[in-house]
Amino acid sequence: MLIGTNILIYSNGMARVTIEDCLKRIDNAYDICSLASQRAKDILDGSEPKIDYEGKPSVVALKEIAEGLIDMTYFETRRKQQIEDQLSDAIAEEEAIADIAAESQQIAKDDNSDVTDTNDNVEVAPEESSEQSPENTEDKPL
Numbered sequence: 001m002l003i004g005t006n007i008l009i010y011s012n013g014m015a016r017v018t019i020e021d022c023l024k025r026i027d028n029a030y031d032i033c034s035l036a037s038q039r040a041k042d043i044l045d046g047s048e049p050k051i052d053y054e055g056k057p058s059v060v061a062l063k064e065i066a067e068g069l070i071d072m073t074y075f076e077t078r079r080k081q082q083i084e085d086q087l088s089d090a091i092a093e094e095e096a097i098a099d100i101a102a103e104s105q106q107i108a109k110d111d112n113s114d115v116t117d118t119n120d121n122v123e124v125a126p127e128e129s130s131e132q133s134p135e136n137t138e139d140k141p142l
Contacts, residue, residue: 017059021066031072036061039070042078 022032039061043049049060050069064070 017062017066019062022062025065025068026071032062032065035070035072035074036065038078039064039074 019029019032022036023029026032026035036058039047040057043057043060049057050064051060051067053060053063055063061070
């Protein structure tokens with residue numbers, strides 16, 4: 001229902017938004033459907049609705065369009081946000097990789113120093129000669 005100048009009022013119990021309401025803001029029904037579909041998916045994925053309405057995400061998206069809260073620039077804004085999110089994820093991933101590499105180098109360094117310390121404390125037994133005595137050859141394979 002349209003009251004006053006361009007202020008839409010909805011009852012909480014009913015979803016009274018139509019494509020005609022949205023056509024007042026966006027002049028192409030296909031664009032409205034595309035925009036509402038993408039916005040509804042984003043709401044389902046956790047995006048915060050711009051209106052206070054506890055209905056289905058598709059109805060919320062249509063109401064946002066009808067009230068002029070979102071328009072076709074939403075796609076561009078959404079794309080920029082996705083690129084920023086991917087960039088921040090990539091930076092976080094690179095930082096994590098650098099941290100892991102530094103930790104593994106430190107562990108390797110610690111392991112090498114432990115091996116060096118244990119080699120310094122170990123007494124080396126004299127090597128036995130590789131020559132075999134004739135009396136011990138009967139149990140050994142040839």
